[in-house]
Amino acid sequence: MNAQLRLCGLVLFLPALLALNACEQNASTADSGEDVRIVARVNDEPISETMLELHVRRRTGKSLDGISADKRETLLLELVEMALIAQDARSNGLADDPRVRARMRNMHYAVLAQAMLEDLKGRAVSEDRMRERFNEAVASGEHSQEFHARHILLRSAEEAREVIEALDDGADFARLARERSHGPTASRGGDLGWVVPGEMVATFGEAIKELEVGEYTHEPIRTRYGHHVIKLEDRREREPPRFEQMTGHLRNELAEERINAYVRDLRQNADVELYRPKNDSDSE
Incomplete structure (x- = not known):
């Protein structure tokens, strides 16, 4: 599909995470020398296949390979329209609006935090650790x-x-x-x-x-x-379950504990200051 895609009056779809940061991110990722396939360019700003894949999954719950060619083009045109609107917003100074910048920063935090937690949850849990937890549960009568x-x-x-x-x-x-x-x-x-x-x-x-x-x-x-x-x-x-019946639950439980320990460790080692809002009593 070439860069001269005709916009065909689609109803705009502006998902929160993508609409505000897609165009800010695509120039740095797609032109950084990585092996990224470009599926469209909007006023010289590229839209990568990875961006399209994420948009498709968010909108349909399917992969790019799981949708029709017509649906792919429709969703790509949505990205094009979002890019055009975002570019115009930048040219009108909205990227410097304090509330817009705050929203973009919040979303930046959210995307990175979610990626980190997904990475932690996806890390392997050893069978020895699962068996240890299983034996502890059986011994305590937790499943009796x-x-x-x-x-x-x-x-x-x-x-x-x-x-x-x-x-x-x-x-x-x-x-x-x-x-x-x-x-x-x-x-x-x-x-x-x-x-x-x-x-x-x-x-x-x-x-x-x-x-x-x-x-x-x-x-x-x-x-x-x-x-x-x-x-x-x-x-x-009840009869205690077999280890094989519990592996999924044990894996999730240990992964959640890993995440909780990770967040707790971050809190304990961080330098955090919380500022209370001022009220009349503070000024007396």
């Missing part, structure tokens, strides 16, 4: 019981406390879950089925283990998904 639980997922602790008050007043847990829960189990009355606490988010799993059958949590349980109210329906003994 499974629990039949329900939960109601709320967006705030205040909403969760309202649900707890309703339960205290005799409301039916399953009905409240169908009416109030934001989770995918809402249509099932919050039913999670039989679960193993050690294979769940830590705070959620610990809360389940503390409950008696028929009891629900009287304080919201917070996870990265929101605030939960949890009810234990039943518990039973």
